[in-house]
Amino acid sequence: MSVLTIPAFGATELVDRDPARPGPGEVRVRVEAAPVHPADVWVHDGRLAALLPGTPPYTPGWGVAGVVDEVGPDVEDLAPGDAVLGLSDWFDTFVGTHASTVVLPARAVGRRPATLDAVAAAALSLNALTALQALDLIGLTSGTLGITGAAGGVGGYALELARLRGLDVVALARESDREFVERAGAHLAVRPADAADTAKALTAVAGRLDAVLDAALLVGPALAAVRNNGVLVAVTGPATPQAERGVRVETVHVVGNGTQLTELAGLAADGTLSTRVAATYPLVEAERAYRAVLAGGLRGAVVLVP
Structure with missing residues (x-):
């Protein structure tokens, strides 16, 4: 799997790692889209250094949309092949979504309708929740x-x-x-x-x-x-x-909630909620995406697409 890391504040590096296996109550999601938020940029540039454990590397990323590719024991409501969106409680787990796969608690993952594409769903994952x-x-x-x-x-x-x-x-x-x-x-x-x-x-x-x-x-x-x-x-x-x-x-301290994410995805799929996307970038161009968010003035999400 490809993982975006911050080896030192202000730098990024795309590295290859063996995919993590989901444990009890967890699912692994094949990432199709992951939004970039100001908090990700502040991790990247070091402004949040005092809140981070130890020293780099870190992998940023809160929200995700993709497809479940493996489930751990005790997961009953999700199965491989399900289209989903989810949220990493990043400051609790430091598990980032700016990667090609990510393991999340099943409780933090919701289903998305087939009519809601991954990029649009990713825009919902943190902000709408x-x-x-x-x-x-x-x-x-x-x-x-x-x-x-x-x-x-x-x-x-x-x-x-x-x-x-x-x-x-x-x-x-x-x-x-x-x-x-x-x-x-x-x-x-x-x-x-x-x-x-x-x-x-x-x-x-x-x-x-x-x-x-x-x-x-x-x-x-x-x-x-x-x-x-x-x-x-x-x-x-x-x-x-x-x-x-x-x-x-x-x-408010947002917490991943699959039931609420499923509700939001349904509202977006039927047009009740707007899904504004300002730009997409490949994962390898994450630094460009971070600069776009840092510059501000956008009306819509900046989304990484592995």
């Missing part, structure tokens, strides 16, 4: 939800999923993303290009948002937009604000 679990953590069944970064990877899926739940959504995004935001049924609060003025974009809705999903990690301005006794859920990051005014403040 994070959005779904963030909305579950918020727990809003009615009312108005604010979403920062509402046209980005997590925020875009959160917007579509929130509308499916019948929530009114105020989406913080740039003017250039107006068409996407309004097509999804949200009200657009324009985010200025100057991040220092972001709070001004939330002034009009401050105090009337029942909850905010802070996908853009705005922190303080996002908290200020939540009504008293509301909810703020941040996607990740060290700067989660302290609770105030009775606002419940939490951070």
